[in-house]
Amino acid sequence: MINTIDISHYGTVAESIRIEAARILGEGLVTAVVAYTAGRRAGSVQPAIITSAAEAERLTFTAASVNNLAVYLTKAKKDIPRSGRIGIVVKGCDLKALVGLMGESQLQREQLYLIGIPCAGVLASTVRPAEPLTAGNLAPKCRECDAQLPEGCDYVPEIDLPLPTPLESTYAAEIARLEGLTPAERWAYWKEQFAKCIKCYACRQVCPFCFCEQCLCDRNKPQMVDTTPRPAGNTAWHIVRAMHLAGRCAGCAECERVCPMDIPLNLLNRKMAKELKELFDYEAGFAVNEKGPLTMFMEKDDQSFIK
Amino acid sequence: MSRIGVFICHCGENISRTVDVERVAAHAAALPGVAYATEYKYMCSDPGQTLLKKAIREQRLTHVVVAACSPRMHERTFRKAVEAAGLNPYLCEMANIREHCSWVHEDREQATVKACDIVGMMVERTKKNRVLPTITVPVTKRSLVIGGGIAGIQAALDIADSGHEVVLVEREPSIGGHMAQLSETFPTLDCSQCIMTPKMVDVANHPKITLYTYSEIELVEGYIGNFQVTVRKRARSVDERTCTGCGVCMTKCPQKKIPNKFDQYIGMRTAIYVPFPQAVPNTPVIDRENCTRFKTGKCGVCQKVCGPGAVDFEQQDTLIVEAVGAIVVATGFDLYSISEKPKGSPIKGYGEFGHGKIPDVIDGMTFERLASASGPTGGKIVRPSDGREPKQIVFIQCIGSRAREKGISYCSKVCCMYTAKHTMLYHHKVHDGQAYVFFMDARTPGKSYDEFWRRSIEEEEAVYIRGMVSRLYQKGDKIVVMGSDIAVGVQVEIEADMVVLATAVQPQQGADLLAQKLGISYDKYNFYSEAHAKLRPVECATAGIFLAGACQGPKDIPETVSQASAAAAKVMTLFSKERLEREPIVARVREVGCVGCFACKKVCAYGAVEEKEIRDRQGNLLRVVASVNPGVCAGCGTCQATCPSKCVELDGYTDEQIVAMIEAL
Numbered sequence: 027m028i029n030t031i032d033i034s035h036y037g038t039v040a041e042s043i044r045i046e047a048a049r050i051l052g053e054g055l056v057t058a059v060v061a062y063t064a065g066r067r068a069g070s071v072q073p074a075i076i077t078s079a080a081e082a083e084r085l086t087f088t089a090a091s092v093n094n095l096a097v098y099l100t101k102a103k104k105d106i107p108r109s110g111r112i113g114i115v116v117k118g119c120d121l122k123a124l125v126g127l128m129g130e131s132q133l134q135r136e137q138l139y140l141i142g143i144p145c146a147g148v149l150a151s152t153v154r155p156a157e158p159l160t161a162g163n164l165a166p167k168c169r170e171c172d173a174q175l176p177e178g179c180d181y182v183p184e185i186d187l188p189l190p191t192p193l194e195s196t197y198a199a200e201i202a203r204l205e206g207l208t209p210a211e212r213w214a215y216w217k218e219q220f221a222k223c224i225k226c227y228a229c230r231q232v233c234p235f236c237f238c239e240q241c242l243c244d245r246n247k248p249q250m251v252d253t254t255p256r257p258a259g260n261t262a263w264h265i266v267r268a269m270h271l272a273g274r275c276a277g278c279a280e281c282e283r284v285c286p287m288d289i290p291l292n293l294l295n296r297k298m299a300k301e302l303k304e305l306f307d308y309e310a311g312f313a314v315n316e317k318g319p320l321t322m323f324m325e326k327d328d329q330s331f332i333k
Numbered sequence: 334m335s336r337i338g339v340f341i342c343h344c345g346e347n348i349s350r351t352v353d354v355e356r357v358a359a360h361a362a363a364l365p366g367v368a369y370a371t372e373y374k375y376m377c378s379d380p381g382q383t384l385l386k387k388a389i390r391e392q393r394l395t396h397v398v399v400a401a402c403s404p405r406m407h408e409r410t411f412r413k414a415v416e417a418a419g420l421n422p423y424l425c426e427m428a429n430i431r432e433h434c435s436w437v438h439e440d441r442e443q444a445t446v447k448a449c450d451i452v453g454m455m456v457e458r459t460k461k462n463r464v465l466p467t468i469t470v471p472v473t474k475r476s477l478v479i480g481g482g483i484a485g486i487q488a489a490l491d492i493a494d495s496g497h498e499v500v501l502v503e504r505e506p507s508i509g510g511h512m513a514q515l516s517e518t519f520p521t522l523d524c525s526q527c528i529m530t531p532k533m534v535d536v537a538n539h540p541k542i543t544l545y546t547y548s549e550i551e552l553v554e555g556y557i558g559n560f561q562v563t564v565r566k567r568a569r570s571v572d573e574r575t576c577t578g579c580g581v582c583m584t585k586c587p588q589k590k591i592p593n594k595f596d597q598y599i600g601m602r603t604a605i606y607v608p609f610p611q612a613v614p615n616t617p618v619i620d621r622e623n624c625t626r627f628k629t630g631k632c633g634v635c636q637k638v639c640g641p642g643a644v645d646f647e648q649q650d651t652l653i654v655e656a657v658g659a660i661v662v663a664t665g666f667d668l669y670s671i672s673e674k675p676k677g678s679p680i681k682g683y684g685e686f687g688h689g690k691i692p693d694v695i696d697g698m699t700f701e702r703l704a705s706a707s708g709p710t711g712g713k714i715v716r717p718s719d720g721r722e723p724k725q726i727v728f729i730q731c732i733g734s735r736a737r738e739k740g741i742s743y744c745s746k747v748c749c750m751y752t753a754k755h756t757m758l759y760h761h762k763v764h765d766g767q768a769y770v771f772f773m774d775a776r777t778p779g780k781s782y783d784e785f786w787r788r789s790i791e792e793e794e795a796v797y798i799r800g801m802v803s804r805l806y807q808k809g810d811k812i813v814v815m816g817s818d819i820a821v822g823v824q825v826e827i828e829a830d831m832v833v834l835a836t837a838v839q840p841q842q843g844a845d846l847l848a849q850k851l852g853i854s855y856d857k858y859n860f861y862s863e864a865h866a867k868l869r870p871v872e873c874a875t876a877g878i879f880l881a882g883a884c885q886g887p888k889d890i891p892e893t894v895s896q897a898s899a900a901a902a903k904v905m906t907l908f909s910k911e912r913l914e915r916e917p918i919v920a921r922v923r924e925v926g927c928v929g930c931f932a933c934k935k936v937c938a939y940g941a942v943e944e945k946e947i948r949d950r951q952g953n954l955l956r957v958v959a960s961v962n963p964g965v966c967a968g969c970g971t972c973q974a975t976c977p978s979k980c981v982e983l984d985g986y987t988d989e990q991i992v993a994m995i996e997a998l
Binding site for chain 2: 316321
């Protein structure tokens with residue numbers, strides 16, 4: 027189980043980010059760069075926005091660089107995109123979110139300078155950031171990664187990415203287990219999971235696709251979703267969240283990482299993605315689509331639900 | 334505080350038979366906000382409406398709920414009555430206790446409880462109804478007609494005769510369409526050209542009609558009353574203003590052996606040509622694919638011989654933008670080509686019938702050209718292979734039509750009649766010949782139609798064989814037709830000189846692409862869909878667009894002309910007003926919450942959602958939000974359902990109203 031994953035190139039990647047960020051800021055190509063800097067704990071990182079070439083030396087990239095920085099370009103920090111072209115460090119999974127945001131008119135490609143990461147994986151959120159990366163402590167999303175080398179970036183450090191060892195997807199296994207249950211058993215499982223929710227909305231705040239000015243769950247005229255952390259409102263919220271992400275979520279798994287109650291949120295997202303793949307042969311995050319599968323009708327669409 | 338009036342209708346016995354209307358009235362009267370509740374036998378009748386108006390005034394009602402039939406039936410009736418009593422019509426709602434309740438239930442007790450619930454829900458919803466002002470949009474009193482066949486010509490002439498300008502666009506070099514190709518027409522056998530060409534001339538001479546031939550629709554923008562249509566006028570290579578139509582260019586053109594589409598490719602034409610002598614306009618066009626000048630740069634004879642110097646090899650396509658208020662779509666039909674399976678189509682070909690392989694197996698339209706006095710043979714019916722007169726001729730009906738296994742399940746409607754006509758034309762011209770017809774059923778509903786069909790058998794000696802043909806093959810210079818006569822139960826084998834296939838009527842090639850440009854719906858065969866099969870047969874669901882002729886479904890000439898005149902009448906009705914009134918049940922965007930993802934724009938089937946820029950006082954762009962054009966919005970509510978942050982509201986169906994209805998249950 028303890029087969030170490032080769033991430034020896036992350037040092038070179040970090041150096042390349044520092045050089046490239048300094049260059050593009052120095053040349054005035056961008057007004058800011060969204061990237062990672064070292065955190066307080068050994069090996070840990072935190073997101074950072076730098077606006078001058080001098081700050082570039084603070085930047086880093088390690089196996090703890092798990093955050094999806096795309097969220098900083100949306101509602102959370104929505105003043106950033108208005109200030110000019112922005113540089114951003116992206117892993118393959120993060121790029122998928124940006125691609126989705128472009129398709130939904132939230133970003134334009136010309137506004138961005140993409141620094142792509144040849145990524146061998148990041149640590150699971152439960153692991154100390156200084157630990158060496160192994161198949162055992164790899165983030166679950168990385169086990170099924172299909173975008174180690176982000177495509178179409180403006181700059182990617184030239185590195186021969188070590189070939190990944192194929193790993194079994196823990197999500198697929200868990201989905202298969204749940205699909206094997208009866209509806210009543212499955213409902214019992216999710217009821218238990220949703221009961222844990224404290225309605226902190228961390229999952230919403232970290233999600234790049236939750237970019238609404240006002241979430242419908244915060245509306246009170248009429249009130250669509252009960253705001254208190256009680257079973258009915260919790261279930262409604264999680265269903266709304268999963269449904270709103272269907273056909274959009276590409277699996278950065280940030281929701282699951284930040285959930286203080288350890289609700290397996292990405293499991294719902296992966297199940298929706300699986301449905302979309304089976305029903306419409308659609309996978310989110312690979313192309314800037316004008317229309318997604320749920321906003322268009324095609325004659326070959328499955329219509330077996332019409333009885 | 335609202336003072337709602339609830340009016341419960343017995344609908345004769347339709348409702349009161351299963352629903353205790355008095356109990357519903359008592360229930361309604363006790364609901365908070367309801368000031369008055371009553372029941373009456375026929376609420377929609379004159380005394381019923383008077384009762385309602387009187388109650389509004391005397392009881393000082395603020396809102397009205399009429400518990401009766403479906404709103405599709407009488408919502409308009411009661412809204413008018415409410416308006417006459419001085420209230421905004423959109424403060425009146427219908428509670429459907431007939432279709433949704435009394436008609437579908439038997440148990441009186443349960444049906445009554447359900448009727449009470451339905452009324453209760455509508456009362457809660459109506460409390461949140463807003464006063465909605467009627468929306469008016471200006472109307473451009475010019476019309477576009479797409480397609481210059483008999484449908485388009487009739488519609489264009491009718492509209493133009495009423496005094497409104499018409500832009501008529503035709504894809505081919507001449508107007509006339511398929512009707513101009515026909516020899517004689519059923520059920521009177523009058524010559525098609527004789528009744529068609531004068532109408533074509535009328536179009537050309539009409540001061541209110543602008544004619545664009547050899548042109549196609551490039552782009553359609555806008556909405557009812559206010560369309561902007563871009564027409565691509567293809568390069569004719571001949572200047573229409575200077576050309577006198579003398580025809581010298583055509584006589585001198587060295588390229589003389591090009592199969593003419595108008596003659597179903599059995600007649601020949603030159604590279605600079607008019608498709609037929611009676612063409613309108615009588616201005617030739619250069620077929621650049623076959624012209625030596627365009628292929629090698631070497632000829633140019635036509636330019637040299639042209640007196641007025643009208644030939645222009647440098648001419649380019651031009652794009653013309655026309656503003657119109659209404660559109661009539663009359664793109665007509667095409668015959669199903671059975672020789673091969675059309676690429677990418679679910680429709681399978683009829684390889685077994687040898688069309689395209691055996692030269693004397695032709696389709697019905699080709700027979701028309703052979704029989705036509707203006708056709709390539711001057712009206713002599715001869716075999717395309719050797720020019721001999723066929724003495725035994727076999728007609729086969731339902732080729733493609735009514736053949737589910739081949740991909741088309743509908744009846745093409747005109748084939749029974751035109752095949753009967755073909756047997757007559759044949760008998761008139763080949764006195765010693767014999768015509769056989771293989772048919773499944775003879776479908777002859779229409780004035781004088783059945784008599785016509787009987788005549789082909791009883792007086793013109795056509796032999797009708799009920800049954801289908803299984804196989805055709807060439808044997809020497811004969812075509813062996815093997816089929817079955819199911820009336821007698823025997824196998825039949827006929828050695829024919831010529832076989833005519835009554836192939837299915839299909840929409841024009843590219844009909845789906847045009848529909849997408851227009852934003853109108855079409856069925857799985859690409860026939861355009863009317864708004865209602867019975868009650869709105871000439872309107873599209875898209876406001877301001879009307880249908881005429883075979884583009885909607887197979888039709889004969891009288892039906893096509895009727896529908897074209899009907900479409901023209903609809904256009905005139907539209908043009909009879911200075912501004913168009915529209916029901917204000919339209920979507921509104923709550924701009925403050927809109928995040929500009931444009932999911933609403935993506936799902937809008939009517940193109941009603943636009944992008945709106947919000948700027949500060951200095952003109953700096955702050956945000957781009959969605960905005961609904963109320964002139965285009967059809968009120969379907971798809972945007973409302975799609976908006977992730979629920980920032981689109983459909984007036985009359987707001988989230989607040991829907992939630993109020995649910996909570997009332």
